[in-house]
Amino acid sequence: MIDDLSPEQRDIVDLPLGPIAVMACAGSGKTKTAVHRLAAMRQRHEGSGLIALLSFSNVAVDTFRKEYAALLRGLPVIGRSSAVEIDTMDGFITSNVLRPHGHRVMKCDRAPYLVEGREGFLAGFKVYDGKISRPTTGIEVACGGAGFRYSIGRGAAALPAKWAEPALAKLAAVGAYSHSAGRYWVLRVLREKPFVLRALARRYPHILVDEAQDIGPEHQAILQLLIDAGSHVSLIGDPHQGIYEFARADGAFLQDYGTRPGVSGYNLSVNYRSLPDIVGVANKLTQRADTAKRAAAMGRTIAYYMPFKAAERDHALTSFRSLLGAAGIDPAHGVVLCRSKPMTAEWAGELDGQGIGVVRCLADAAISRDQKKNFHRAFIQTCLGLSGLLAAKHGSLSAQLARPEDDDMRRLRQLIWSFVRDPATGLPSATLVADSGWHPLLVARAQALIATMVGNFGFEAADNLGRRLAKTKLEARPLIAVAGLAIDVGATFRTSTVHKVKGESLEAVLYVAQKGHVRALLNGTGTEEGRIGYVALTRARDLFVLAVPDNCLAEFEAELQAVGLKRV
């Protein structure tokens, strides 16, 4: 079962049950190690209870589930067991604490549900910040020792508890919570209802957390409560890849965990993903001495930097395509990475979104479907838009549709899926001119759908549908650029933010940096900006190209070469 594990991976897998901390370099096979460790723990564990493997993204969880299932298929039947749970950290606390027990502290008479922030009924839930009223869903809750601190707004201004807590309680009373408030309510359940904590620790005697550098203070507080109640918690992660500092995840929990009494610390230092030149650059940035398992063909350059002019995107992309050709890499496997969402949209050749409120949600849904081919996202955005056309009491529509509990909801889900899927009868095509072509069709079809929901499913429509479906901020151009005669060179490449590709292996990466990003990358992984550059670099298997603005190239050239990058 563990033939293809490296010796250092095997050491970790073979450890006796108990808490461990694994500090791993990029590409070191954390997935394989965690999945094998999970299977080995399951075989060794005697008695009741489940073993949980938790991570921070749905993509990571899907990968773990697939690899664990594949591993189980290769095991003798005697070793098979279903007593393992793989989930996101938030999924774990939602299904084990918030949904079954949240009502005990939220004082609501229904299972709590997550709101996104744009649902129409939230207009009735505001909090005063000393100057103006703001949406209650904008309250950020931070765990501070045994208590909580609250903030709101772009500048994260402190919000006194006397205003924040009643506002959160009012929203909770209808069963709703935002992401940030969800963790607050989980902590309150675990602190105020000790029997829930005891039962949770009994149910999960062993918990393994992947991407542990991303554990923020609230998740840490939840894990600490479980540790204190008897769960064995193990952490595996790479502190150099901590890129969620905005969520106050600074990697400190992972870094210190191995020094706790009773916790054994281990290292993974062989990179299986990237060719040696890329690992060499990564080592310079982190001051580590990790080794590359793969070998490169002699004489080929693997890690480049390349000047670019902001106004000449196509030129930079064409150069990247040439490098891919020279390296024998299919252009379809080249990925363009950017630091921010707007920059990513610009390099992907996307246009800005249009419309406001409900119409904006539905326009975004059409773009998700027609440009990004992301039907799931289109469905979610459509549900959000439709909930803005219903009376406030139907605020949980999206949550209900996500997990339909009866036949009626299942039928409605099908109906909405048909609306989302079919541009001829449902959500109009994003290639239509937004204000004169797309909008009139949308109004007629959305109103017809709401009429069906009212007539056949017992919903109540919001007042003034016409105003909610107004044409405001729709322009006389299509929602997405229609492919013209000229070939859009950007269309060849997948384009993404660095955050979105965390955890992935990519054959070839073009990291488009601004001056500050280059500076941060060269300064190493001491800052979040530097770690974002490091994550971009270490996604690449066979080719990495750093695109540097040409007006600051001279300033950086010597340092770029010193870390091992070569000029294109």
Ligand SMILES: Nc1ncnc2c1ncn2[C@@H]1O[C@H](COP(=O)(O)OP(=O)(O)OP(=O)(O)O)[C@@H](O)[C@H]1O
């Ligand atoms: N023992 C091994 N032998 C051969 N290949 C391996 C081994 N372990 C892992 N790999 C391969 O190494 C690559 C990187 O693995 P993985 O994505 O799990 O790395 P990771 O540690 O999660 O990296 P990161 O944190 O940078 O995302 C994968 O292609 C995986 O199949």
